[in-house]
Amino acid sequence: MARASNPEISKKSAAAFAAPQGSDSENFSLRSLQDTLESDRRYQASQEELLHLYEQMLLIRRFEERAGQLYGLGLIGGFCHLYIGQEAVAVGLQSALEEGKDSVITGYRDHGHMLAYGIDPNVIMAELTGRQAGISKGKGGSMHMFSTEHAFYGGHGIVGAQVSLGGGLAFAHKYREDGGLCLAYFGDGASNQGQVYETFNMAALWQLPIIFVVENNQYAMGTSVKRSSAETEFYRRGTAFRIPGMKVNGMDLLEVRQAANVAIAHVRGGGGPVLMELETYRYRGHSMSDPAKYRTREEVQGVREKSDPIEGAKADLLKLGVNEDQLKEIDKRIRAIVSEAADFAEKSPEPEPTELYTDVLVESY
Amino acid sequence: MAIELKMPALSPTMEEGTLSRWLVKEGDTVSAGDVLAEIETDKATMEFESIDEGTVGKILVPEGSEGVKVGTVIAVLAAEGEDASAIQAPEADASAVQQSPEKGGSVTEKDEKASAGASTAELMEAKPTPKKADPEIPAGTNMIKVTLREALRDGMAEEMRRDERVFVMGEEVAEYQGAYKVTQGLLEEFGPKRVIDTPITEYGFAGIGTGAAMGGLRPVIEFMTFNFAMQAIDHIVNSAAKTNYMSGGQMRCPVVFRGPNGAASRVGAQHSQNYGPWYASVPGLIVIAPYDAHDAKGLLKAAIRCEDPVVFLENELLYGRTYELAQLDDHVLPIGKARIVREGKDVTIVSYSIAVGLALEAAEQLAAEGIDAEVVDLRTLRPLDTETVLESLKKTNRLVVAEEGWPTCSIASEIIAVCMEQGFDHLDAPVMRVCNEDVPLPYAANLEKLALIDTPRIVSAVKKVCYKG
Numbered sequence: 091m092a093r094a095s096n097p098e099i100s101k102k103s104a105a106a107f108a109a110p111q112g113s114d115s116e117n118f119s120l121r122s123l124q125d126t127l128e129s130d131r132r133y134q135a136s137q138e139e140l141l142h143l144y145e146q147m148l149l150i151r152r153f154e155e156r157a158g159q160l161y162g163l164g165l166i167g168g169f170c171h172l173y174i175g176q177e178a179v180a181v182g183l184q185s186a187l188e189e190g191k192d193s194v195i196t197g198y199r200d201h202g203h204m205l206a207y208g209i210d211p212n213v214i215m216a217e218l219t220g221r222q223a224g225i226s227k228g229k230g231g232s233m234h235m236f237s238t239e240h241a242f243y244g245g246h247g248i249v250g251a252q253v254s255l256g257g258g259l260a261f262a263h264k265y266r267e268d269g270g271l272c273l274a275y276f277g278d279g280a281s282n283q284g285q286v287y288e289t290f291n292m293a294a295l296w297q298l299p300i301i302f303v304v305e306n307n308q309y310a311m312g313t314s315v316k317r318s319s320a321e322t323e324f325y326r327r328g329t330a331f332r333i334p335g336m337k338v339n340g341m342d343l344l345e346v347r348q349a350a351n352v353a354i355a356h357v358r359g360g361g362g363p364v365l366m367e368l369e370t371y372r373y374r375g376h377s378m379s380d381p382a383k384y385r386t387r388e389e390v391q392g393v394r395e396k397s398d399p400i401e402g403a404k405a406d407l408l409k410l411g412v413n414e415d416q417l418k419e420i421d422k423r424i425r426a427i428v429s430e431a432a433d434f435a436e437k438s439p440e441p442e443p444t445e446l447y448t449d450v451l452v453e454s455y
Numbered sequence: 456m457a458i459e460l461k462m463p464a465l466s467p468t469m470e471e472g473t474l475s476r477w478l479v480k481e482g483d484t485v486s487a488g489d490v491l492a493e494i495e496t497d498k499a500t501m502e503f504e505s506i507d508e509g510t511v512g513k514i515l516v517p518e519g520s521e522g523v524k525v526g527t528v529i530a531v532l533a534a535e536g537e538d539a540s541a542i543q544a545p546e547a548d549a550s551a552v553q554q555s556p557e558k559g560g561s562v563t564e565k566d567e568k569a570s571a572g573a574s575t576a577e578l579m580e581a582k583p584t585p586k587k588a589d590p591e592i593p594a595g596t597n598m599i600k601v602t603l604r605e606a607l608r609d610g611m612a613e614e615m616r617r618d619e620r621v622f623v624m625g626e627e628v629a630e631y632q633g634a635y636k637v638t639q640g641l642l643e644e645f646g647p648k649r650v651i652d653t654p655i656t657e658y659g660f661a662g663i664g665t666g667a668a669m670g671g672l673r674p675v676i677e678f679m680t681f682n683f684a685m686q687a688i689d690h691i692v693n694s695a696a697k698t699n700y701m702s703g704g705q706m707r708c709p710v711v712f713r714g715p716n717g718a719a720s721r722v723g724a725q726h727s728q729n730y731g732p733w734y735a736s737v738p739g740l741i742v743i744a745p746y747d748a749h750d751a752k753g754l755l756k757a758a759i760r761c762e763d764p765v766v767f768l769e770n771e772l773l774y775g776r777t778y779e780l781a782q783l784d785d786h787v788l789p790i791g792k793a794r795i796v797r798e799g800k801d802v803t804i805v806s807y808s809i810a811v812g813l814a815l816e817a818a819e820q821l822a823a824e825g826i827d828a829e830v831v832d833l834r835t836l837r838p839l840d841t842e843t844v845l846e847s848l849k850k851t852n853r854l855v856v857a858e859e860g861w862p863t864c865s866i867a868s869e870i871i872a873v874c875m876e877q878g879f880d881h882l883d884a885p886v887m888r889v890c891n892e893d894v895p896l897p898y899a900a901n902l903e904k905l906a907l908i909d910t911p912r913i914v915s916a917v918k919k920v921c922y923k924g
């Protein structure tokens with residue numbers, strides 16, 4: 091939803107940006123939300139709901155596999171970061187948002203978040219191949235995709251930048267009193283950037299409606315969390331700013347969804363920011379050109395076998411009475427969607443040369 | 456001796472003010488700290504206190520006077536024993552000229568400007584310019600083939616062997632062997648004390664590198680690419696570049712910031728920029744942007760030994776290229792010296808970094824058409840070797856700048872300014888520049904190609920300045 095800016099603000103909201111007066115100075119509890127989550131860890135999804143979420147995860151998986159192939163064929167260039175393994179995070183969290191009200195922002199590993207938001211796979215794939223029909227007219231590429239229509243604010247190539255930008259989106263939600271919140275995703279590696287903590291402080295000081303989401307996939311390129319971080323329990327990193335933390339199994343769709351509900355209730359209730367760490371794993375290299383010498387094949391294989399989010403959801407579906415044939419049907423449908431997206435992306439024409447000079451500035455001077 | 460009371464400056468930017476009220480009158484005795492008057496600036500009304508003891512002799516500027524220039528004598532104070540009533544106003548009309556303490560108002564504005572101009576030039580000349588020439592490569596020196604990547608690595612390794620204080624720090628430089636493999640093997644040879652992986656915290660580790668240089672070490676700080684150095688640019692510009700000057704030459708900052716710069720291949724707008732002109736605009740920095748392995752190695756070694764902070768701009772697309780390199784024990788090149796990489800007589804193409812390759816290609820094509828182009832590789836962007844550029848211009852009388860970067864406020868702009876200021880008499884045609892298009896770099900393959908400088912564009916610009924296009 092492209093929203094025109096509304097200059098009207100009430101007196102009430104101006105006061106709302108002042109520091110909270112005499113806030114619960116002794117009562118801050120890092121684990122307050124975690125305790126709520128632990129009392130009931132998994133979301134009770136109906137069969138229909140779970141089928142839908144499963145489909146979304148499967149779409150991301152197949153889409154990313156295909157993107158990897160297209161990269162190999164030279165149809166996609168530059169940097170291309172795949173989301174395979176992390177599907178439950180975007181799908182679980184974003185399914186709890188209110189579309190048209192809340193906003194999402196992330197880094198360069200952004201295909202999954204867009205698909206989880208229901209953005210047309212065709213225009214995403216066409217952006218990856220750099221075509222006119224791409225969501226950024228081919229001018230952004232894999233790392234720089236945006237959809238104001240879906241309140242998806244990118245797609246940012248500079249590690250950590252999206253965190254303060256997310257703070258700004260949350261600021262705007264509060265300023266406009268639109269009831270929305272911002273979900274700002276970033277990696278374990280990004281968590282060490284200074285601007286992250288500057289944003290934590292302001293978000294807590296001004297009680298901004300934001301959920302900071304650390305997608306802890308254990309590595310930042312070739313650097314494991316242990317080698318980069320003095321505090322590897324990322325959910326605790328808001329403690330100094332009195333931001334409650336949550337540590338969530340990011341490989342379990344229903345736990346992610348449950349955690350989202352807890353965090354969203356807190357933020358919407360005016361409780362201020364939440365810092366959520368999702369433990370997850372990327373199966374593929376950091377980007378397409380990663381020799382991956384920093385971990386063993388066994389490690390990757392182990393995670394895949396033990397805690398694959400799609401397999402996990404499949405098991406839940408079977409328990410809910412869905413049968414194998416239904417799942418095969420879904421798989422077929424998803425493959426068709428992805429094939430069509432790949433075809434579309436391959437056949438769409440490149441941008442017109444005149445596009446080189448468009449969109450540099452909005453107005454003419 | 457009577458004491459002159461002058462209109463005070465009450466803020467760093469105040470040039471004049473209103474003397475709104477006198478709180479004393481002629482004949483009053485005052486002591487230090489007494490409020491004499493109220494003075495209004497554009498920002499506030501402030502009290503003007505006496506610093507001395509004495510008797511108010513003459514009030515020269517009545518209250519209510521507006522636009523009183525800072526430094527104007529507004530009253531005269533008689534010291535103890537002096538007859539206040541006998542004091543005369545100073546000779547010069549106090550309100551007319553703004554008196555500067557040193558010059559006493561006797562120099563007219565025009566003279567002042569002229570003398571200031573002359574003295575700046577003299578001061579610059581007083582600084583001896585070191586003799587710069589590449590050392591001769593002895594005949595019979597063994598030539599080897601190396602990639603730019605290897606040359607850079609070898610340059611760092613040699614300096615690390617030579618000087619214990621040199622260490623390398625950055626993202627993925629150690630265990631991963633460098634995001635672009637430039638630091639390959641360094642961890643193995645020098646260990647984790649001297650080859651250090653950092654978290655993704657550019658601002659922080661650029662500051663740590665700068666501070667370590669202040670503390671006596673010789674840091675080589677790698678940015679995975681210079682795009683990410685924008686997180687850290689405050690330390691490069693504010694901390695590293697200005698320290699020596701601000702400390703009056705006491706505190707040095709011999710740090711090297713290095714990494715790939717410029718457009719790579721289809722990595723989009725946020726990852727494709729040439730920061731050469733940015734850093735080259737900053738006094739206090741050395742900026743180097745080599746093209747081939749010979750220069751890269753020799754200049755990187757020089758940069759590490761240099762007492763000044765250096766920004767060393769490499770190019771990812773050149774890392775894998777193979778070049779001839781003389782096998783020398785200690786190959787160090789002079790900073791601040793351009794190199795004529797191809798001699799010619801008809802036209803000069805000035806370039807640096809990856810565009811040098813394009814300029815050479817263009818020169819080959821032009822030769823086939825009977826135009827003999829000279830190609831100058833600047834190598835160092837700050838300080839700029841204007842001498843070599845102007846010498847070449849004197850010879851060819853025509854000049855084109857080829858730069859992989861935006862045209863606006865570029866190195867090309869600077870070269871053109873230098874040619875206008877110092878080479879005008881030698882010009883037979885306007886100087887032209889060939890740069891990237893003035894847009895953020897697009898991702899789409901066809902648009903990226905259109906946006907970037909290429910050989911045909913250089914060829915056509917050269918023909919234009921030769922009036923053969």
Ligand SMILES: Cc1ncc(C[n+]2csc(CCOP(=O)(O)OP(=O)(O)O)c2C)c(N)n1
Nearest residue numbers: 199247248249277278279280309310311683
């Ligand atoms: C400021 C900045 N520094 C470095 C990089 C290069 N870079 C891109 S991704 C990345 C690793 C980030 O890891 P993490 O935050 O854990 O996210 P993940 O890739 O695991 O999703 C690095 C170092 C960058 N894009 N921006």
Ligand SMILES: [Mg+2]
Nearest residue numbers: 277278309310
């Ligand atoms: Mg990570």
